[in-house]
Amino acid sequence: MQLIIGNKTYSSWSLRGWLAVKASGHAFKEILIPLRQADTRTQILRWSSSGKVPCLIDNGLAIWDSLAIAEYLAEEFPPLWPQDGAARAIARAVSAEMHSGFPALRQNMSMDLQASLPGQGHTPEVDAEIRRIEQIWTDCRNQYGSKGPYLFGEYSIADMMFAPVCFRFETYAVSLGNSLARDYLQTMLAHPHMQEWKQAALAEPAIAPAEAR
Ligand SMILES: N[C@@H](CCC(=O)N[C@@H](CS)C(=O)NCC(=O)O)C(=O)O
Structure with missing residues (x-):
């Protein structure tokens, strides 16, 4: 492979x-x-x-x-998706929403693991998209939190779809009002695969800022 x-x-x-x-x-x-x-x-x-x-x-x-x-x-x-059928349906819904949406966030808070850009990238559209993400995370954690620390309890494709958002929120120091969303963000940033990717990113040769954005 x-x-x-x-x-x-x-x-x-x-x-x-x-x-x-x-x-x-x-x-x-x-x-x-x-x-x-x-x-x-x-x-x-x-x-x-x-x-x-x-x-x-x-x-x-x-x-x-x-x-x-x-x-x-x-x-x-199959464990890449939640085992329960209803949970799997919602996991697919939030994954599809992430996959096809959030254009303002993508445009204004692009992923850049070598940067630290606290407070940058905000527009009214970006802030509305951040609130929607926070709502999704909070709803999922409320509903499925008893089964584990990820969106649907156990780590699943839904978490992978939101992984770049987690790195963006870290780079741009986005503040989240809800503690469930904040805890989820920290859980994701600490995931060993996320850490492995980040360490490899930090070891990459830097690209000039003009090319990078
Ligand atoms: N919806 C696609 C998007 C893929 C995409 O846009 N990839 C970017 C890099 S993150 C790319 O290949 N860009 C081509 C280029 O920069 O020339 C997916 O989920 O894989």
Whole structure:
């Protein structure tokens, strides 16, 4: 199994796919293609017809898109989604909402693990999206908190989908009003796979700020 990813410092979508492969327990080889270079698109197109990372290669099959990669792995490793059917449905709903939404947050608080930008990136739209995320996290923790410290108790694809938001909230020092949401954020930031990704990101060569944003 091979996973094609972008720079760990910036590639929020790659992080999701990488977390899914890690959680599946598969041995895999990472192929890291530096983003924002003249030949980035050509390099990615060698693997992924979408021209985007992440892309998972398994037995000659190329699966692009982070959520599709997670679903592919969940077919053979079901615990990646909550076991309970109703919880699984809501987990899919919040994952889909994250996957297709939150454009202001993505644009104004881009993932940059080498930066510390407290207080930056706020607009009324960003703040509304942060409140929506806080509501999702609080609702999930209220509903499923007795089963473990993650959104649906046990660690699942839903957490992986929100993982880049967790790093963004850390970089931009976003303050959360609800203690359940704050505790969840700390739980995610302390997850061993999140820590492993972050340490690798911090070891990457720095890119000039103009290219980085
Ligand atoms: N919805 C896709 C989005 C993938 C995406 O936009 N990836 C970015 C990097 S994070 C990319 O490949 N950009 C190509 C480029 O920078 O040339 C997914 O979930 O995988």
